[in-house]
Amino acid sequence: MYAKAKPKALLLFSLFISLWSSPAKAQSAKSPNIIFVLVDDLGYGDIGVFFQNERKSRNDRSEPWIMTPQLDKMAHGGAMLTDHYTAAPVCAPSRASILMGVNQGHAHVRDNQFDKEIGDNYTMGAVLKAAGYKTIAVGKWGLQGEEEGPDWPTHPLKVGFDEYFGYIRHRDGHEHYPVEGIYRGSTEVYHDYETVEGLDKCYTGDLFTAKAKDYIIKHRDKSPNQPFFMYLAYDTPHAVLELPTQEYPAGGGLNGGIQWLGKAGEMINTASGEVDSYVYPEFRHASYDHDRNSATPEVPWPDTYKRYASVNRRIDDQVGDLMKLLEDLDIDDNTLVVFTSDNGPSRESYLPKEFAPYTPEFFNNFAHFDGIKRDVYEGGLRTATIVHWPARIKGGTVISSPSISYDWMATFADAAGAFVPVRTDGVSLLPSLTGTGNQEPSSIYVEYAQGGSIPNYAEFLEAHQGRKRGQMQMIRQGDMVGVRYDIQGQDDDFEIYDVTKDPQQGVDLSDQRPALQAGFKTAALRHRISDPAAPRPYDESLVPSIEVGNPQEGLTVKTYAINSSWIPKLHEQPLTQKAVKSPSFREVPNRGNLVVWQGYVDVPTAGKYTFSADRGTSHFFMRIHDIGVLDGNFDLNSIPKGTVYLAKGMHPVKIYCMRQSEDASLKLFWAYGEDEKNEIPAKAWYR
Template sequence: MRSFFLFLIVLSKLILPAKGQPEQQPNIIFILVDDLGYGDIGVFFQNERKGRNDRSEPWIMTPHLDNMAQEGAMMTDHYTAAPVCAPSRASILMGVNQGHAHVRDNQFDKEIGENHTMADVLKAAGYATVAVGKWGLQGKGEGPDWPTHPLKVGFDQYFGYIRHGDGHEHYPVEGVYRGSKEVYHNYEIVEGLDKCYTGDLFTARAKDYIIKHQEKNSQQPFFMYLAYDTPHAVIELPTQGYPDGGGLNGGVQWLGTEGNMINTATGEVDSFIYPEFAEATYDHDKDPSTVEVPWPDTYKRYATVNRRIDDQVGDLMNLLEDLEISENTLVVFTSDNGPSRESYLPQEYVAYTPEFFNNFAYFDGIKRDVYEGGLRTATIAHWPEHIKAGTVVNSPSISYDWMATFADAAGAPVPIRTDGVSLLPSLTGKGKQEASQIYVEYAQGGKVPEYAEFLEAHQGKKRGQMQMLRQGNMVGVRYNIKGHGDDFEIYEVTKDPQQGNDLAADNEALQTTFKATVLRNRIIDKQAPRPYDEALVPSMVVDKPKNGLVAKTYSVNSAWIPKVSLKAVSSKKVKSLAINKVSTKGNLVMWQGYLAVPEDGKYTFSADRGRSHFFMRIHDIGVLDGNYATDHSPEGTVHLQKGLHPVKIYYLKETRNTPLNLFWTDADGNKQEIPAGAWYR
């Protein structure tokens, strides 16, 4: 079904280009690294650390990433959708928050879900699409049977680790610390990857793809999802120093010969440490009068892996310059979550802790926390023709905004399901930036680490069920949630990045708003139960409501229901959802108003709409999604408080109008069509 759907959207693209599509669509490269902390990047934190010259506080330099930021935009208040990799990556690719995602919590290797992906959207806009690196969202099965293998979710090509756990080993053949792993090219296992360090391997493969694409089809834009598996976990070393130069004729190169796949597949596996780290010393006892001691080998390793990522990104950026496509290529660099304390090294090594380099920067929390250190990610955007050098974006944003951003850059419609907004206005300085909807939910055993750098109130705090949301400068956080009545800690993070001054006692109104907002942004997932799943979504007070809805129509050129920012071609007050009462102008109908819920309780919604594209939101909850799969009728369950709830219902008219009928089923199992008297405006 997905293949047929993609055929239709590509066909529609060929016949009718997307409205507003720019004359030259940019290439797009999304670089996602694994467990890199906000404090790992020079311009975000390490340069400041070096400037203090405290010999008891070692530092790491990232010159290429610093240069990328100086030529583009630093995004200082960018968040990840979840504090661990699988749900984070799923939200990015699907453009939705964790309250709407199919992959939540620690559901590694689960299928990503049947819906539009970032690759689908860009492929429909005419892009060649490729995924390189770590996946971990394929679902059950093997080979072609994986339900959401990259080739089945919008990518034309794939090269990398399919399974989540394989990404914990950075030598596929030798398997130094975690055993040998499988790298796939599309559905086939790649043989002959001896001595291939994955960071180099994925970079070489990415470069090879770009070079060949430009040789064969330079007029077609490409989208690359480049997902590294470093610096996460095992902290293995490369075989040798990074090759000189970079770009087309230097740096790492794809050779494509078994046993000699890349030009760094020689030398000793897990051996090379950058010279500046090999002899590095520090003031271990914070006493300048005593002799400094060498860095422990664990930290020499981490610094090398971190610096290697910097070289790999620099190499890729050089390639874009050499091919003369840098000016029209949007490159985004970010991480999937905050820093990790995992190392997977033998017992003779000291265990890794982010305290050594303060990878968490100014914040408390690490990977698996919803405090700022677990969610705030050092993010860079580079697009010379459009993003002014030296731009600093300090407005809050989140990783599921990238689908809408890339669609905007490509002149493509973004599916109505997305919770993200385009970040182009804040990046380019053109247009008004819509506020990002920043919401995270996550469940994890364990506690916040008891690091001396963390505030005492946070050290050892039990995690359990957690939530975070941000509105403006204010952040709400809940740990170990037992019920929806639990209060949020509230912080003004622009003034209090470490979240030490809880303002909850002085912000009762904001507390109420936060509690209502989190219920209005999510839907129940039985595979990731929450203690607030059955809490009633609060209704709203509406001044003098009148019976009926407002039906607006739009003329859209899309194979799915898009988020509409166009001016409506018609607007009409109607009594019901009857198609024959709506203006014949335009092909997309949006009914907007309020749904009057008669009693507190559980309501299950369903629809009869033939095979037409359809979507329904109550508040910001995606209750019914018939926008991707039109061959079945979806259902959605919400617990609603008695009263009025804002609703938007979207219907893409096909060549033959099909009646739209909406039903609700109460907690007692009574199903009926929603009566006309339940709609208000």
Template sequence: MKILYYIALSALLLGGKQTQGQTGSQASSKKPNIIFILTDDLGYGDIGVFYQNERKNNNDRSEPWAFTPNLDKMATEGAILTQHYAAAPVCAPSRASLLSGRSQGHAEVRDNQFDKALADNHTMANVMKKAGYATAAIGKWGLQGKQIEENKWPAEPAKRGFDYFYGYMRHGDGHEHYPKEGLYRGKKDVWNNGEEISDQLDKSYTGDLWTAVAKDWITKQAQQKDRPFFMYLAYDTPHAVLELPTQAYPEGGGLDGGLQYIGKPGHMINTASGEPDSYIHPDYANATYDDDNDPATAEVPWPDTYKRYATSTRRIDDGVGDLLMLLKDLNIDANTLVVFSSDNGPSRESYLPEEYVNNTPDFFNSFGRFDGIKRDVLEGGIRVPLIARWPGHISKNTVSNTPSIFYDWLPTFTDAAGLPAPVNTDGVSLLPSLTGKNDQEKSLVYVEYFHKGKTPDYPEFLPEHQNKGRKQMQMIRRDEMLGLRYNIQSHHDDFEIYNILKDPQQRNNLAKNGSMQKLQEEMKAKVLRVRRPNSTAPRPYDSIAVPAVNIKTTSKGLVWKAFNGDFPWLPKMELLNSLAQGTTTSLKNMDFANNSYAYYSLEGFIEVPQDGAYTFYLIPKESTFIKLHDAALFDADYDYQSGEEKKTTIMLKKGKHPVSIYLKKEKENSGLQIKWQGPGFSKRPLQKSVFSH
């Protein structure tokens, strides 16, 4: 898909230097502020506009409902994405894919690797920083890596592009929402950049604390009128301990009302008074329901656990309304893109005293119309609510039913800032879906995950999904069709196939229909072509050879295209308009068109002589990225070392495999040094005879 030239904004970003490329598909003349709000374990069905309002309208007293009035209002003022997915059904890998723009087929953090280091590569923060943004992370992090010395981690937010961090560094700290008092999980550390400040946080409920800090930081940034900001606001609620706030949400909102950051030790925020873990929202304090589904008997009070859960989600809702009012008060509302979502499906994990146990997501049906919860790749575990608001750009009451996923947001935000995304991202910009302008590229919606447990046996779930053994799981979308595998033993295992638009509960497995055989084989091939194995998260299909494509090529060599521009990273060149093109059979000499262009892409096919393991070698002399099919073969862009040989091994089937090579031309006569070895031959340069197009 061709988008308009990335010239004007990229020139502004880079000090007015004239470039040739493109502007963002929908980018305004002024780069928007961007706020991404992420909640922890909030279900698709927990939000009014997605499901709870439907329960209210049904008025079935045996099916209680909760309220999210501010999020519902945000939805009417913007867009909801009804087919949006978390990248994984648990927080650490999901957040890693979100922040890196890479799927679980490429991300460094996979499965249950909590506190593992976010890869030292392009991140949502460092790309926005290079795009001219001030950047902040507030709330839960959990991607810092193993501590290298006291209070130092290899992947703390400051080392992944954030100018400012205020929050929990470690994943486990987010299981407690009163960091100083540690009411149920013990005292926790909170960091204000490099200072640990938990001793100053008397009675500071984190659901309030993060909102107050966010408001304070935004207010200060609004004074820097020549510099936009990007904020990643990651709540640790309603996950884990269902602790309550100290008091009602402060009246008003915005600049002078609502939550306020006082900054005084012992009274850090304006709700740091009263009694911790005490306030139930009045909408729920005396709520009753028909527990036995018999209108003739008296209704009973909601169990305290669910009063707590509803209050926790309502507190997030209040915070979002407060933040949106602040944007209006600061007169930056029209130039701020706000996105709200959750990191995975709802959880039955709550760490509370005995009298509050048995929290399960089926009281409110937090999973919505789907089966599955957190740790499932059934829809209930990975389909998440998504609301986006950008006045003047996203029309009111927009509903997008286009499939999309977390790692689409990094390219969406670079697009909004007027830049093409880094070449290594697996996502696409969602601005066309949000704004209704231009054609939407298809997202790669792909999830892989391992967990040794089972899907809960909630009566709302289909019998075949109750107690469904998880283990190795995989999901892939192809338009309205979805492929699902649980307890994968080998790559030969068939996918369950569902028309997910007509069958959101995944009731009718179409794979039993012989007409689905072609799609079955296409899905099995696709999941091998979009990923690379990771030794820390082994899969039963890691050693399976990637299948070739069935295509006839007519000419030898690769097609090259040339581009100009001056971008902070190696860009996705399919988003640029080429200025020259031709063919070549040699990678030794890259002096195409007399070195007059800044970037080149080469595309075509490599002929693999027989099935087996192939090792490729690359000596990059400039920023280079190479992929086979949609799998990253070499990533030598971010912080690459010139002249240092890289190698990788991949299993390939005999035949033609699409190859894409991208590089930034920085030196004369630099060329590419790519070699390979495989069954029956030793290490040697890729010969011209293997290339075709």
């Protein structure tokens, strides 16, 4: 865990390492502050500029709408990502993938594993902390592990954050009043490892906003030249739909809006008035044409939907307040702010029985898509995402190229001039956001398992209504999306849709695209490694090999000079390159501290292979295809081990090892089936 395993400093020995030609990644003149705002269960259709403004423009009184003026303003001043996906259609795995920068096929938290430890590896916070950032986490966590108190193995302070304030436990995040909650009753808010008392009448959306502002103000006063990274994870609008105590305080920013007071019983300036009481004026007396008959009187919105609309407008005010603070502190120009959601809209409300149940049909929170939270159709995964950074992003930018939430680790590292760990499945989105450079395509892959079925909403296509979920997958390449529901085995076909022309996914093109069908099936196996805690029906399916024309014995080895505390994802030019017989340091040129062997491993017999490595205490990582098979990049005292099922033949491989001493060594082993392990012979390597 983070408390026990910390990356070791590089030891560069003059006996065999020459002067570095590129000692470090170029640090920007002034690294931006970074704020990642993550809301809970906000649908793509909940934000004005993405859908609700269009809904209002139709002026259909049977179709109510919600306005989000502050988020619209943020979007007009920055970039809208119209084809951005979340890594999973439910919160805990989604958040784990975001923080770790990996897809669900590589994440330690999958399916519905709430309160599970996030995993023993680099997080977004750790990467930016190593780059010199002050790192702060505020709000919902739910990734701490099952122990209690200071023993939580992946408490935020153990995974790269300097400070934390919020709900540690997943279940507490369902309640929006820590003291007076109407759903679960009292819950626990933590400041670092200590519970916070005196939170009477504190609505969590306001509380987290106030604390976020307080952190930013104090950091600006104390360390104005140090950039900060804030992970601000709201627990709204999810679940209980409790209302604030009062209207949002006027002004916003440094001297207005929500303010942190820090006094027990008066912790924030809205900790007064009546708990669960304030409905926004525009919704208080709102009515709609419930029977689609203009000749009959309209009826009031049910209270449940007044609540949902008010909670969403509160989020809008909170984000506007935060953006105003950045302006007041004169740091808005060089602060990169991302606003997004962890998954699609929910039909949960957790309200007392006297309230009508919530359904996303009322506001069409799923926009033009089918599916909601827990679905891998577009409505469950597509998230309305806004990025604001005036120094680098032009206002009015609209990005329609597909991307996914585990791209943010690489994006933030790029913005900070830092190296992102080689393990990440994401790519930097800065080229798209800033309009400079060449955008590397995002690798978009989702897997998830959930009981139940797709709701029978009239807005959904009949073919989707009531469909059993079970084991699911989604993969996107270009405009084409492949989806599988209730998977029984690897031979099950993907439905294939052109989601740019068919966002509701009604025209299945799979019969017309046999090559793409085969490609999706192959690609899905090459993006993941099995996890016994989240079994899949395709776990033991053979990863297809690759046809290699005229292979030659041995591997290509490259060396790099990298000023990094971990093996990074490489974009630099190598110092040296040569052909070698095997992944051994004996033939490697004595220049550079990072060695990368690349080529193919020839699998003699199809089946189960367990790979392992003896690398001393050097940082080490190995990929086969896009599968992270061996990861010894973080925990230097472990024996990296990983099991994959491989077809007979050639499989592309990349092996990374830091040369941290003059006597660095490496041996790679494999075991077929349940056999004893053997060192991989030189004859198995090709280039």
